[in-house]
Amino acid sequence: MxxxxxxxxxxxxxxxxxxxxxxxxxxxxxxxxxxxxxxxxxxxxxxxxxxxxxxxxxxxxxxxxxxGHGNKKIIEAIKRQAEKMPFMGPSYAVDVRAKLAARVIEKAPDNMAKVFFTLGGSDSNENAIKIAKMVTGRFKIFSRYRSYHGASFGAANLSGEPRRYTCEPGIPGFVKFFDPYIYREKIRFESEKEASKFYLSKLREQLIYEGTDKVAAIVVESVTGSNGVIIPPEGYLQGIRKLCDEFGIVMVCDEVMAGWGRTGEWFACNNWDVKPDIITFAKGITCGYVPLGGVIVSEKIAKFFDDNVLMCGLTYNAHPLACAAGCATLDVYDEExxxxxxxxxxxxxxxxxxxxxxxxxxxxxxxxxxxxxxxxxxxxxxxxxxxxxxxxxxxxxxxxxxxxxxxxxxxxxxxxxxxxxxxxxxxxxxxxxxxxxxxxxxxxxxxxxxxxxxx
CATH class of the missing domain: 3.90.1150.10 (Aspartate Aminotransferase, domain 1)
Incomplete structure (x- = not known):
């Protein structure tokens, strides 16, 4: 060689x-x-x-x-952090780590309280699953067929599209439901509201059949990404929020693609004034300059972990170089x-x-x-x-x-x-x-x- x-x-x-x-x-x-x-x-x-x-x-x-490519502000921030402190373990407080967490919460919906940083979208969704299970004590996770949540084993089981097949037989407890894919639906609805009512009623029925006391989370891409940019019809996300409230289920919005301005809002769920319990993100937080993702949790979930151990961990959780890049990226979003x-x-x-x-x-x-x-x-x-x-x-x-x-x-x-x-x-x-x-x-x-x- x-x-x-x-x-x-x-x-x-x-x-x-x-x-x-x-x-x-x-x-x-x-x-x-x-x-x-x-x-x-x-x-x-x-x-x-x-x-x-x-x-x-x-x-x-x-x-x-x-x-875009070659943004000097982000590149310089990475250089400065590399010279100052390229790495410090996740159990220590570091300036850029603290600053980015505060800024992420500032941009998130107002029910959000804390963030657990990861390396990317798959990691984010893996940890969101774990958090939902820990908080609820339940084991079933609902997600949609036309979805992609990552390629690691748990995230692949969460995904609905064919890239999940190589991870099957999979982990028990993952349940799929159909998307509000109006263009491909055989029924011709008179309005988006009517379509939402149909899809939500079928989802509610499925939740009951699976045992609502067994369901930890419903995970949806706020706007379906690679599987066709399927935009939720009027009332759909709000309806999922109501179902989660009714049955004590954690609502998780995967914003790995749709977050950080992609839809014209900081987070796509803002387009429908929906406040999830958990938001997962990655991609646009550093725009690929350094790998970074995260799990944003509501105040209620954050308080749960005041007295209960958060059984999540990554060697490169909140990596200083990535956090420095994230802070600079948020500056670019604001300044430009x-x-x-x-x-x-x-x-x-x-x-x-x-x-x-x-x-x-x-x-x-x-x-x-x-x-x-x-x-x-x-x-x-x-x-x-x-x-x-x-x-x-x-x-x-x-x-x-x-x-x-x-x-x-x-x-x-x-x-x-x-x-x-x-x-x-x-x-x-x-x-x-x-x-x-x-x-x-x-x-x-x-x-x-x-x-x-x-x-």
Missing amino acids: EVLEDTELDLDVDQIREYDKKYNLHSWSAQKNLKPLVITKAEGIYFWDSDGKKYFDMSSQLVNVNV NLIENSKKMGVILGQKLEEIKKKHSSVGDVRYIGLFSAVELVKDRETREALVPYGKDPDGIMSKIVGMLKEEGFSTYSHESCLMIAPPLIINKKEMEEAMNIFDRVMYSIDEFVKTLKK
């Missing part, structure tokens, strides 16, 4: 490709035919490959680079008015998506809130037949479509039959129009490609 000396860390492009292929395992992929782009630079809403080609980062990488910009640019994005829906035969539906959106592709707009079957894409159809967009400099990703569009919150009107013009133009080729699949 070839070993590089420290002085040889600068690799040329061919070496990067060679070592990447030879030594790295890439997630969610069969490795043999992978040919990842070599990326050499990233700034603002753009990144460049080794050939100098520029891409609009229209998914904020994994819906996490909210403040990014929450308001998300809302404002979200209106423009929504208008563009509605225009695209009208023009392109392969677009079945568009869903958007703030700078969080999905374009759902179909084989037939009348029947709403999905472009690829649920959980399957043996011919790589969606990968080809993502590749068509990337070839024109529009970078994003897909899941099931949906294309994600979730640019950094720093995007301006001119950049939005340029990027969406590319998307619109490529959609004509996608329309033609989809027609060939119907033959």
Whole structure:
């Protein structure tokens, strides 16, 4: 095995490709035919490959680079903390650790009291499950089928979509229920309120069948993320809050993707004035500059642990470098008015998506809130037949479509039959129009490609 000396860390492009292929395992992929782009630079809403080609980062990488690439304020904060104190164990009080916790609670709904920091979304959801079980003394956890809560074992069991399958048979007590996915519902509702009433009544029935005294938590993404940006219909989240209150169940809102301004509010649940018992977060708290996540708990739950041991722990809980990055990131959100910009640019994005829906035969539906959106592709707009079957894409159809967009400099990703569009919150009107013009133009080729699949 070839070993590089420290002085040889600068690799040329061919070496990067060679070592990447030879030594790295890439997630969610069969490795043999992978040919990842070599990326050499990233700034603002753009990144460049080794050939100098520029891409609009229209998914904020994994819906996490909210403040864009190369933000100097965050980078300098990390440098200062590295020089001052790169690490201190989680049992000690440290300035940035204390400051970030206070600022997170300041931004959270007013019933929230304390935060347990983690390394990312999976860790956050793992610990939320544990906290809900400890507080209630119950063991069943409800979550939705079209959900993704992480890839670690507990978080994968919490997830509903096919990425959970490799962790099955799973942990006892995880129960799935159906999403308020109105576009795919066979029933045609007269209003969002009517739809919410239907879904909530079925959920209530399921809770009773499972034994309400056995259910510790109902966990929902406030806005479903990669599984299609499914936005809760009017009254839905409020209805879940009422069910939790009725049966003494902990309401957990997973805001790993939807939090930190993505929907035009600090937290997505604020769009419906809902106050969960627990909020999990990650991604936008540091925008990927350093890994960090967290579990925010209500005052009632925080008081429970005054006298009961919190059986949660991580070596890198509230890591000082991550906390320093988090404090600087919150400064950037405030100083650059990014929450308001998300809302404002979200209106423009929504208008563009509605225009695209009208023009392109392969677009079945568009869903958007703030700078969080999905374009759902179909084989037939009348029947709403999905472009690829649920959980399957043996011919790589969606990968080809993502590749068509990337070839024109529009970078994003897909899941099931949906294309994600979730640019950094720093995007301006001119950049939005340029990027969406590319998307619109490529959609004509996608329309033609989809027609060939119907033959």
